[in-house]
Amino acid sequence: MLLLSFTSLPFWADYYLGSAGDKLQNPPEVIVVMGGSGMPSPNGLIRCWYAAKLAHEFPEARIIVALPGDTLEPNSSIMQMGKELVLRGVDSTRIVYENEGTNTRWEALNIKNRFYPNASASLMIVSSPTHIYRAVRSFKKVGFEQVGGMASFSRANEESLDFDTKKLGGSSKMPEIGDQLSLRYKIWTRLHIQISLLREYTAIAYYWLMGWI
Numbered sequence: 001m002l003l004l005s006f007t008s009l010p011f012w013a014d015y016y017l018g019s020a021g022d023k024l025q026n027p028p029e030v031i032v033v034m035g036g037s038g039m040p041s042p043n044g045l046i047r048c049w050y051a052a053k054l055a056h057e058f059p060e061a062r063i064i065v066a067l068p069g070d071t072l073e074p075n076s077s078i079m080q081m082g083k084e085l086v087l088r089g090v091d092s093t094r095i096v097y098e099n100e101g102t103n104t105r106w107e108a109l110n111i112k113n114r115f116y117p118n119a120s121a122s123l124m125i126v127s128s129p130t131h132i133y134r135a136v137r138s139f140k141k142v143g144f145e146q147v148g149g150m151a152s153f154s155r156a157n158e159e160s161l162d163f164d165t166k167k168l169g170g171s172s173k174m175p176e177i178g179d180q181l182s183l184r185y186k187i188w189t190r191l192h193i194q195i196s197l198l199r200e201y202t203a204i205a206y207y208w209l210m211g212w213i
Contacts, residue, residue: 010193017200018129021136021149027058028124028148032111034104034135035067036128039080043128046152048081051126052088054150061124063090064115066098066107104131105212108138119143126150130193130200137213161185 004010033051036043055063063085069078082095098114101107112119123144125135129151139147162179166172207213 004190004194007190010190010197013197014129014193017131017133017197018149018151018153020133021125022147024122024124024146024148026122028054028061028146029121030116030123031055031058031061031063032123032125032139033063033065033081033085034107034125034127034131035065035069035078035081038077039084043152044077044081045084046154047126047128048084048088050150050152052085052090054124054126055085055090055094058124061094063095064098064111065095066101066111068102069099071097071099104135104138105142105207105210108135108142108144111139112142112144116144119145122146122148124148124150126152128196129153130196134200134204134207134213138207141211141213 031051031054033047036047038044051063055061065078065081065085067078067081069076071079073079078097078099082092082097085095086092096115098107098110101110115121119142121144123139123146125132125139125147127135127149132149132151136147136149165174165176204213
């Protein structure tokens with residue numbers, strides 16, 4: 001894993017899973033925000049950011065927040081996701097909740113059975129990059145034919161992060177790493193991506209063996 005962190009392979013594997021959705025011919029009728037951790041959390045907040053962006057781009061689309069939780073408890077994670085969307089300018093009347101499913105397969109089944117029994121709606125799934133492949137195929141497996149994906153990719157800072165240690169003081173015996181972004185950031189990011197990929201490919205294998213994708 002460490003050796004792969006010095007290459008771009010983890011990035012491209014992450015990108016491949018994140019770009020696995022269909023190219024929708026028409027605007028999506030439904031934006032499905034897949035829940036991750038609780039709220040607030042990095043993946044919950046970034047998914048809401050992307051979902052709100054889509055909601056403004058497609059003002060006629062309904063938004064479904066899919067996360068197990070208590071919709072009668074205002075401070076539950078699922079309701080906090082809804083509030084985050086509202087804070088970002090999404091009309092609360094557009095938001096509904098799927099709060100029972102505890103995995104992607106169950107959530108896909110519930111969304112079909114509760115909201116779209118004939119599976120005729122076109123969907124745009126918002127989730128983490130590694131999860132898009134499995135999420136899109138899970139919804140297609142239960143009958144939805146038009147399923148796009150919006151991966152919640154994080155973005156690197158556009159400003160240079162280089163520094164000169166001589167100007168900052170400290171020991172002169174240590175090596176200069178101010179311009180070594182790979183050592184300071186990139187290999188650690190790629191290690192983190194590999195852990196996510198390992199978990200996700202295991203989940204994909206399980207879903208395939210179960211006949212869920």
